[in-house]
Amino acid sequence: MKNNPNNVISPIREKITTLIRHEKLYRSIHRQLMKKWFQYFVLFFIIGSIISIICGSFEESAPYRNWLYLFNYLASFVFTIEYGLRIAAAPVQYAQYKNPWVARLHYIFSFYGLIDFVAVLPFVGIYIYKETPNIHLVVLAYILIIFKLIRYSRSFQMIGTVLKTVKEELITSYTACGIMLGFSGILMYYIERNAQPNAFENIGDGFWWAIVAFTTVGYGDIYPITPIGRLLSSLISLIGIAMIAIPTGIISSAFMNMLIEKKQKAEKEKEKQ
Structure with a gap:
């Protein structure tokens, strides 16, 4: 029996269609990440988390520390979703890499990728460490979220560009x-x-x-x-x-x-x- 060309072409078409669909999905996610409403939404939780960490260090905030902790936990949940979306959209952001998984690894180990990972530690670590002394290490690393402001600050981006040129x-x-x-x-x-x-x-x-x-x-x-x-x-x-x-x-x-x-x-x- 002769091989039917359609039997060979059909799987290739399916793979190409799947890749195109995935690329459209990645581009759609990347567009949403770049929109101002999303940036302002994440920026609200970044600034709110920093303020809550500062306020939590004062004794006067003792009656409200549970609420401050709850806000930080909610912010960490938002950062976890953002981190997952940025991993998914990494092939669009780092289009120079043909392999999408190489692009994702490049983002994960980049400066912003590491900072985004630190921001999700409280959400993940609370289930692992709970009330053990190691939870303080998670909170200590969490203060690095202040560096997430660099992504949304034009002044910091300009300074970074200047430093690269010289x-x-x-x-x-x-x-x-x-x-x-x-x-x-x-x-x-x-x-x-x-x-x-x-x-x-x-x-x-x-x-x-x-x-x-x-x-x-x-x-x-x-x-x-x-x-x-x-x-x-x-x-x-x-x-x-x-x-x-x-x-x-x-x-x-x-x-x-x-x-x-x-x-x-x-x-x-x-x-x-």
Whole structure:
């Protein structure tokens, strides 16, 4: 018997139809996730959860802590649904990956994916740990939901874009700062360890002093008492002011350039209209 072509083509058609349906579903979910009403809805629970965590730390809120806990639990339930929807829509968001499961894994292990996962911990962890001491670890991780605001904040997104554009310059400047901190911290330890062994017990204390002096914070818990140590401390403080100004200037100049470019684009669009 000859093979009927329809017997071969039909399963292929079914697979293609299934893929198209799934892609339409993913795109529909992605469109809903990008709509303002959904973003405002999630944003309400993010801000509400942060406020409830802050309020729950005051003793005056003791009579209302059950309600605050209930709100956080409800918010975590909303975040769980959002997390599931974002996993489903990941193939649309990360269209550069042909395999949808690779796209989902990319989202799961991305910065936003990890933060979204942390946000669902109270909803999942309450059934696992209940009233055990480990539940406090879940609550501690839950405060990381403040980083979910980055996704819905244009200011944070703009800052992230600016940092990406000057990434190499910042790496160079912070590398120079790190070298200077390491050199001064080790040197100060060997200068001061005999004069005040309790203050400079190890090189780690020298690093702590170097960071405090380099950033010109000056806590006063560790400071040099020898003449050479004081001279080095003075030089480090002066160099620190100059070194910290470098990345600040890089970021501010890049930020201003981005604002100028946005204004120019807006003006060109107005002229075209």
